[in-house]
Amino acid sequence: MATHLPWDLPCVFIMLLCYCTESTKNATIHKNETTTLGETVTLKCNRSEYVAVVEWRREKLLFFYSYFRNKTNVNNLTSERRTVDPVDPVELKIHRVQLTDMGNYICTTTSRRGVHTTVWSLTIIDADDESKGRYSLQDHLFYIIRWSIGVVLCISIFYMVCLCRKNKQDQSP
Incomplete structure (x- = not known):
């Protein structure tokens, strides 16, 4: 005569396996x-x-x-x-x-x-x-005006030098 395992023991084992x-x-x-x-x-x-x-x-x-x-x-x-x-x-x-x-x-x-x-x-x-990395509009305007004045001064000096040389060449015989 064979002994059968009760079904509740395998069910408990399967539930424990799923939980783990x-x-x-x-x-x-x-x-x-x-x-x-x-x-x-x-x-x-x-x-x-x-x-x-x-x-x-x-x-x-x-x-x-x-x-x-x-x-x-x-x-x-x-x-x-x-x-x-x-x-x-x-x-x-x-x-x-x-x-x-x-x-x-x-x-x-x-x-x-x-x-x-x-x-x-x-x-x-x-x-x-x-x-610190951001500039305001006032900072940008100051920067642009400063560079513009510098460029105008450089061009003015260049023309003054050219005019002086031309005048010297005109005055020489």
């Missing part, structure tokens, strides 16, 4: 953020469900929060300008942005569906440098 393959999915999203020097910028991870772990990195680990333990395990935010709200650690705020804050910020969230990574490329524009 679904939980190993990794998704990476790349985003660009541009801000002006001195402004406040908020970088936010994408999350559509319950998140177990949140991790922020920039070259090294900045912040690590575990919802399981309901506490921050690592907080290397050495600057008071960078903050992560413990209530909502998927948001990283950088206050009074400086040029040294430019670069890539990586937020990794772990949930039962897998690991989701958001890579933020932060670009900072110095408004003072941009305004």
Whole structure:
């Protein structure tokens, strides 16, 4: 007599297999953020469900929060300008942005569906440098008038030299 396996055991095995393959999915999203020097910028991870772990990195680990333990395990935010709200650690705020804050910020969230990574490329524009490269209408007029006067003076000197030479040639016998 052959023993048959109950159907609930293979069903549980198939469900576990599906759950494990679904939980190993990794998704990476790349985003660009541009801000002006001195402004406040908020970088936010994408999350559509319950998140177990949140991790922020920039070259090294900045912040690590575990919802399981309901506490921050690592907080290397050495600057008071960078903050992560413990209530909502998927948001990283950088206050009074400086040029040294430019670069890539990586937020990794772990949930039962897998690991989701958001890579933020932060670009900072110095408004003072941009305004230095632009000229106003008054600057353009001053430039044109100055060059026009220079050209008129050069032409006048050239004609005066030519007239003097002509007069000398006319006076010589």
